[in-house]
Amino acid sequence: MSLWPYVVLTLAAVVFVLARHLGDPWPKVLLPVGTAAAFVAGWHLTCEWLAYDLKQLDGTMRHIELFPTPYQTLVGMERPIVDGTLLRYAVASVYRVAVGFTIAALLAIPIGLLAGWHLRAFQAINPLIQALRPISPIAWIPLAVLWFGVKDSSAVFLIALASFFPIVTGTIAGVRSIPLVYVRSAQNFGLEGFELFRRVVLPAAMPQILISLRIALGIAWMVIVAAEMIAVDSGLGYLIMDARNASNYDRVVGAMIAIGLIGVGLDYGMRQLETFDEVRWGFPKESEAVRNWNIRVAIGGSVRLDK
Amino acid sequence: MSSKASVQPSPPHAASSAAATATKIVVRAVNKTFARKNDELVVLQDVNLDVAEGEFVCLLGPSGCGKSTLLNIIGGFDAPTTGTVEIDGEPVRGPNPRRVFVFQEYGIFPWASVWDNVALGLRDRPKDEQHRIVDHYIELVGLKGFERAYPAEISGGMKQRVAVARALAVSPDVIFMDEPLGALDSLTRLSMRAEILRIWQQERMTILFVTHDVDEALQLADRIVVMSPRPGRIAEIVPVEMSHPRDVGTAEYGDAKNRLYELLGVSHQF
Numbered sequence: 001m002s003l004w005p006y007v008v009l010t011l012a013a014v015v016f017v018l019a020r021h022l023g024d025p026w027p028k029v030l031l032p033v034g035t036a037a038a039f040v041a042g043w044h045l046t047c048e049w050l051a052y053d054l055k056q057l058d059g060t061m062r063h064i065e066l067f068p069t070p071y072q073t074l075v076g077m078e079r080p081i082v083d084g085t086l087l088r089y090a091v092a093s094v095y096r097v098a099v100g101f102t103i104a105a106l107l108a109i110p111i112g113l114l115a116g117w118h119l120r121a122f123q124a125i126n127p128l129i130q131a132l133r134p135i136s137p138i139a140w141i142p143l144a145v146l147w148f149g150v151k152d153s154s155a156v157f158l159i160a161l162a163s164f165f166p167i168v169t170g171t172i173a174g175v176r177s178i179p180l181v182y183v184r185s186a187q188n189f190g191l192e193g194f195e196l197f198r199r200v201v202l203p204a205a206m207p208q209i210l211i212s213l214r215i216a217l218g219i220a221w222m223v224i225v226a227a228e229m230i231a232v233d234s235g236l237g238y239l240i241m242d243a244r245n246a247s248n249y250d251r252v253v254g255a256m257i258a259i260g261l262i263g264v265g266l267d268y269g270m271r272q273l274e275t276f277d278e279v280r281w282g283f284p285k286e287s288e289a290v291r292n293w294n295i296r297v298a299i300g301g302s303v304r305l306d307k
Numbered sequence: 308m309s310s311k312a313s314v315q316p317s318p319p320h321a322a323s324s325a326a327a328t329a330t331k332i333v334v335r336a337v338n339k340t341f342a343r344k345n346d347e348l349v350v351l352q353d354v355n356l357d358v359a360e361g362e363f364v365c366l367l368g369p370s371g372c373g374k375s376t377l378l379n380i381i382g383g384f385d386a387p388t389t390g391t392v393e394i395d396g397e398p399v400r401g402p403n404p405r406r407v408f409v410f411q412e413y414g415i416f417p418w419a420s421v422w423d424n425v426a427l428g429l430r431d432r433p434k435d436e437q438h439r440i441v442d443h444y445i446e447l448v449g450l451k452g453f454e455r456a457y458p459a460e461i462s463g464g465m466k467q468r469v470a471v472a473r474a475l476a477v478s479p480d481v482i483f484m485d486e487p488l489g490a491l492d493s494l495t496r497l498s499m500r501a502e503i504l505r506i507w508q509q510e511r512m513t514i515l516f517v518t519h520d521v522d523e524a525l526q527l528a529d530r531i532v533v534m535s536p537r538p539g540r541i542a543e544i545v546p547v548e549m550s551h552p553r554d555v556g557t558a559e560y561g562d563a564k565n566r567l568y569e570l571l572g573v574s575h576q577f
């Protein structure tokens with residue numbers, strides 16, 4: 001039994017109490033750190049609780065661990081980190097996602113703009129899109145391997161497939177929900193054809209396109225792991241499969257954590273696009289969320305619901 | 308029907324006279340019905356209207372009486388079911404940059420800065436000319452210093468100023484305004500009203516202004532087209548003879564107001 005998880009949990013509790021009394025920006029920094037620390041401590045404790053001693057047939061006792069502790073996970077990752085495999089595999093995964101995602105975006109955005117704008121195009125292709133969309137990209141893996149072999153292109157194809165549908169659906173919805181008054185303004189000032197698309201349709205739909213890109217990237221990052229388990233022999237998904245085959249569960253969990261952290265990084269990168277002047281209007285402001293919270297606190301609504 | 312002389316090739320119905328103004332807009336026997344599930348909704352019935360060049364005409368009526376529908380038809384955003392609309396003797400076939408709308412919901416683009424919004428109709432002009440015109444109208448509507456701001460960063464009144472500047476920048480012959488001040492608070496509404504009047508007196512374009520506010524119509528219009536609902540029809544066209552600036556305290560103003568309320572069939576004594 002270790003003591004440190006209890007110390008960390010106590011510290012986290014102190015941080016939570018403290019954050020309520022400190023002004024901005026402290027809560028924004030302290031709260032997530034406290035939550036993460038508490039999560040790691042809880043993880044360790046759970047591992048200890050789940051482990052048990054098994055009496056074997058020959059009468060000796062064997063310690064069974066069902067899940068690697070945080071420390072074991074770190075140790076398990078030492079070799080792939082030091083010898084560069086982790087970095088190489090991470091780059092391979094990100095590269096496949098980047099290529100597949102870019103191909104999907106280049107196809108899906110124009111198709112979405114057209115189908116969102118043009119009623120007949122929408123009627124023609126939307127049912128097909130909606131019928132293909134629910135087919136999990138995982139279901140395409142056998143075909144992908146058949147067509148492209150156990151190669152990068154296989155994974156890229158699966159990523160493009162996984163990203164295409166959220167982007168095209170989001171773009172269509174974005175264009176279809178453009179307020180009539182913008183389109184009328186544009187027509188009134190003589191905008192037509194390509195210029196109408198460049199100056200009005202695309203920018204008006206852009207916030208929703210960005211949201212769909214963000215969702216698509218998240219899905220792509222999930223799918224790459226599955227694709228790499230079967231369709232290629234490198235990447236973070238492959239790392240998991242490889243570690244499992246070697247019964248190295250420390251490394252399985254370590255790879256999972258790496259996938260999570262890189263996913264956060266990718267999502268953060270996508271969100272930076274939302275800060276551009278041309279699209280900021282389409283996203284809720286953080287300052288507004290803070291202000292609304294302060295108002296709710298002021299009337300006692302969200303702090304003490306029991307009152 | 309008021310016959311006005313024409314300095315241009317005159318439309319067939321406009322008899323020549325000595326007056327210097329031309330008939331700008333001619334609406335003849337316009338009907339508009341919208342198909343519904345089982346029947347159809349008659350929104351406009353036999354609407355006839357002549358608007359002279361440089362005239363400020365208000366369309367006044369309760370909400371739902373077809374004011375927007377009529378304005379959209381005249382502006383070319385919608386077609387009448389039957390009847391004709393001509394501007395400058397030409398049938399209206401669609402929206403046109405010479406005739407600009409100012410919408411209640413502003414219609415300015417949130418993805419573009421104030422400056423870029425005002426420059427929308429000038430995109431084919433040389434850069435220096437764009438700058439001269441845009442800067443002039445931004446100053447005219449009192450938005451100097453906000454050129455780089457985005458619509459989300461300015462108030463409703465300022466947004467509507469951007470829409471007005473965007474419209475003025477193309478030097479239109481006609482401006483259509485569909486309850487342009489409806490979303491503003493009553494004080495901002497008053498000052499914007501005064502500004503629209505000042506700009507109109509300066510530039511003398513034809514203005515067709517939709518409102519359901521009796522005072523607004525009385526303070527702005529040369530003539531008030533009173534509409535009655537279901538189906539939308541012109542109940543009466545009331546000329547306003549008072550000169551600007553109009554004193555809302557006079558008996559003449561009060562009488563005109565009473566008359567309009569009467570035409571609208573609303574009690575207004577409290």
Ligand SMILES: Nc1ncnc2c1ncn2[C@@H]1O[C@H](COP(=O)(O)OP(=O)(O)O)[C@@H](O)[C@H]1O
Pocket residue numbers: 341342348350368369370371372373374375376377
């Ligand atoms: N595109 C449309 N389809 C069906 N009905 C419509 C349409 N546009 C307007 N209407 C109906 O026509 C009537 C008049 O509308 P509108 O011209 O907007 O009135 P106002 O501007 O005077 O308030 C309303 O009953 C409205 O519901």
Ligand SMILES: [Mg+2]
Pocket residue numbers: 374375376485486
């Ligand atoms: Mg209306």
